[in-house]
Amino acid sequence: MELVEEILNGDFRAIAKAISMIENDGSEKEELIDRIYPKCGRAVVWGITGPPGAGKSTLVDKLIEQERINGKKIAVIAVDPSSPFSGGAILGDRLRMQEHATDPGVFIRSMASRGHLGGVAGATTDAVKVFDAAGFDLIIIESIGVGQTEIEIIEVSDIVILVLVPGMGDEIQALKAGVMEIGDIYVINKKDHDGADKLEAEVNYMLSLKEGDQTKNPVLLTSAIHNDGIKNLISEIQIYLKNIQESMELQKKRKTRIKQEIKQIFSGKIMYEINKKINTEIMEEWAEAIYNGDISPYSFINKKVQTFLKEQK
Amino acid sequence: MELVEEILNGDFRAIAKAISMIENDGSEKEELIDRIYPKCGRAVVWGITGPPGAGKSTLVDKLIEQERINGKKIAVIAVDPSSPFSGGAILGDRLRMQEHATDPGVFIRSMASRGHLGGVAGATTDAVKVFDAAGFDLIIIESIGVGQTEIEIIEVSDIVILVLVPGMGDEIQALKAGVMEIGDIYVINKKDHDGADKLEAEVNYMLSLKEGDQTKNPVLLTSAIHNDGIKNLISEIQIYLKNIQESMELQKKRKTRIKQEIKQIFSGKIMYEINKKINTEIMEEWAEAIYNGDISPYSFINKKVQTFLKEQK
Numbered sequence: 001m002e003l004v005e006e007i008l009n010g011d012f013r014a015i016a017k018a019i020s021m022i023e024n025d026g027s028e029k030e031e032l033i034d035r036i037y038p039k040c041g042r043a044v045v046w047g048i049t050g051p052p053g054a055g056k057s058t059l060v061d062k063l064i065e066q067e068r069i070n071g072k073k074i075a076v077i078a079v080d081p082s083s084p085f086s087g088g089a090i091l092g093d094r095l096r097m098q099e100h101a102t103d104p105g106v107f108i109r110s111m112a113s114r115g116h117l118g119g120v121a122g123a124t125t126d127a128v129k130v131f132d133a134a135g136f137d138l139i140i141i142e143s144i145g146v147g148q149t150e151i152e153i154i155e156v157s158d159i160v161i162l163v164l165v166p167g168m169g170d171e172i173q174a175l176k177a178g179v180m181e182i183g184d185i186y187v188i189n190k191k192d193h194d195g196a197d198k199l200e201a202e203v204n205y206m207l208s209l210k211e212g213d214q215t216k217n218p219v220l221l222t223s224a225i226h227n228d229g230i231k232n233l234i235s236e237i238q239i240y241l242k243n244i245q246e247s248m249e250l251q252k253k254r255k256t257r258i259k260q261e262i263k264q265i266f267s268g269k270i271m272y273e274i275n276k277k278i279n280t281e282i283m284e285e286w287a288e289a290i291y292n293g294d295i296s297p298y299s300f301i302n303k304k305v306q307t308f309l310k311e312q313k
Numbered sequence: 314m315e316l317v318e319e320i321l322n323g324d325f326r327a328i329a330k331a332i333s334m335i336e337n338d339g340s341e342k343e344e345l346i347d348r349i350y351p352k353c354g355r356a357v358v359w360g361i362t363g364p365p366g367a368g369k370s371t372l373v374d375k376l377i378e379q380e381r382i383n384g385k386k387i388a389v390i391a392v393d394p395s396s397p398f399s400g401g402a403i404l405g406d407r408l409r410m411q412e413h414a415t416d417p418g419v420f421i422r423s424m425a426s427r428g429h430l431g432g433v434a435g436a437t438t439d440a441v442k443v444f445d446a447a448g449f450d451l452i453i454i455e456s457i458g459v460g461q462t463e464i465e466i467i468e469v470s471d472i473v474i475l476v477l478v479p480g481m482g483d484e485i486q487a488l489k490a491g492v493m494e495i496g497d498i499y500v501i502n503k504k505d506h507d508g509a510d511k512l513e514a515e516v517n518y519m520l521s522l523k524e525g526d527q528t529k530n531p532v533l534l535t536s537a538i539h540n541d542g543i544k545n546l547i548s549e550i551q552i553y554l555k556n557i558q559e560s561m562e563l564q565k566k567r568k569t570r571i572k573q574e575i576k577q578i579f580s581g582k583i584m585y586e587i588n589k590k591i592n593t594e595i596m597e598e599w600a601e602a603i604y605n606g607d608i609s610p611y612s613f614i615n616k617k618v619q620t621f622l623k624e625q626k
Contacts, residue, residue: 030611030612030615031611033609033610033611034609034610034611034612035609037606037609037610038606038609040606041606051365052364052365254604255600255601255604256600258600258603258604258610259596259597259599259600261610262596262599262600262603262610262614263591263596265610265611265614266587266591266614266617266618266621267580267583267584267587269614269615269618270580270583270584270587270618270621270622271580271583273618273622274576274579274580274583278575278576278579283572283575283576284572286572286575287568287569287571287572287575288568290571290575291567291568291571293350293351293353293354296346296347296348296350296351297346297347297350297571297574297575297578298343298344298346298347298578299343299347301575301578301579301582302343302582304579305579305582305583305586308579308583309583309586
């Protein structure tokens with residue numbers, strides 16, 4: 001595969017092609033990943049998540065700026081809220097690329113949060129491998145942290161930065177509690193807005209309730225739009241990463257990530273076999289029977305599962 | 314099962330117990346659902362979704378109030394953003410129950426958006442069956458419409474009401490586009506806020522781009538907090554439901570829902586078999602080998618999948 005060589009040389013077109021290949025989820029992708037895999041393992045992955053409107057994009061822009069000054073080659077994967085039907089990414093690279101478009105050390109790519117067999121995590125994990133093999137030092141995964149995506153980002157990242165913002169009402173409060181367990185570093189952005197201090201106190205309080213936690217989770221205030229607190233954030237990220245590397249927690253995280261990956265690929269493959277077996281016609285027949293109330297769903301499906309497993313040779 | 318009788322009698326304690334059983338996802342649940350299944354099929358399911366802060370909860374409260382006046386017995390399933398690790402629902406019934414706590418015609422229940430084998434859809438679908446069999450006329454599923462949950466709510470609902478709100482910035486814009494395909498009725502809440510007219514125009518424009526759409530999707534303005542536009546919304550919901558019932562679209566939707574359900578239960582069962590086979594020790598070994606770069610992930614897993622399928626007898 002010529003593409004493999006080009007990726008290892010850091011060729012942007014080849015990388016873009018590889019990511020599309022991953023999104024298309026064909027067998028070509030598998031060969032590609034298997035071929036570049038031995039070259040992976042050097043890049044560090046930051047996951048940046050938080051509710052809509054927290055200013056994640058601006059924060060990522062400022063982090064890129066700063067880390068470029070520090071000489072890093074950076075890839076950004078923006079996991080977009082996507083159309084459940086078309087699977088297309090919405091925000092699009094076009095909104096974000098502009099500022100860094102002429103910088104050969106920055107590659108920004110949107111990926112849709114649906115449509116991939118293995119979910120976001122599947123496609124993102126493979127994309128991370130491509131960037132890693134292509135010589136990027138830092139891979140930033142930015143995603144809206146609500147529901148499903150919030151757990152997927154931790155599966156893929158070495159460190160998770162959870163971005164919160166003051167004054168978003170009750171639902172955000174709940175959300176905040178829900179995502180409280182996933183952050184390694186907590187950022188309260190828009191720190192000049194009303195309620196930033198209160199939010200900081202709340203986050204610290206919630207963190208103090210976490211049981212059995214060995215590592216200290218910093219809570220930092222930033223104003224991304226004013227480039228305020230960015231250097232400090234990067235320095236805290238570095239300290240955190242150094243700590244988890246020394247305690248072997250990072251290595252453990254990465255192995256856990258591989259386990260998730262194995263599970264996802266494995267179940268994806270099995271699902272593929274199932275979908276081959278239970279074709280549209282059969283499904284139609286089963287649904288009709290259940291819809292008409294002729295049979296009860298669980299006992300029926302339990303029988304079918306046993307049959308499926310027996311038929312595999 | 315005594316519980317079955319109690320549920321069919323509409324006993325609230327029995328219903329609560331059944332929902333917990335569903336959340337615990339054991340084999341008891343399967344027997345329960347199979348037993349009540351013949352009594353299902355009467356209730357109508359409304360899905361209400363939208364971004365955090367759109368005022369969905371207030372809207373649901375007002376809809377309940379109005380539909381109680383109309384004599385309906387109502388169950389609400391609030392799909393909460395949940396802790397990815399503990400799987401616990403956060404918002405909690407306590408926040409919401411208060412107003413309707415003394416009303417014997419309203420049952421409100423939070424369910425966590427994670428932790429269930431079949432995802433939200435799996436647990437919610439089963440909960441819907443319990444409420445349906447227990448004689449509720451209307452089941453409202455409220456969920457934050459971002460990412461995964463947005464598609465799951467359509468799998469479970471007869472009609473999806475997408476709640477939007479003016480002035481939430483670019484990310485919400487993107488999100489809006491992303492969820493644009495899932496709504497049957499669009500509600501612009503907080504209509505007295507700046508930008509409501511602009512948002513209405515945008516939504517109408519986006520809807521006009523939908524291809525091959527046979528049904529008309531109403532776009533309505535409400536101010537839930539001022540109880541403004543609620544009656545009109547309910548009337549539009551009724552018209553929409555009547556239309557899709559007459560065109561047989563509703564029946565088709567419900568069959569599609571059953572198909573999803575079959576797939577989810579089926580794959581859940583297979584995953585269970587896989588997890589039995591690939592135990593922690595084996596997984597550890599595989600992850601270690603891949604982590605060390607001794608083997609390439611896809612070719613390795615492909616082989617293991619073949620072995621797994623062959624070993625099933």
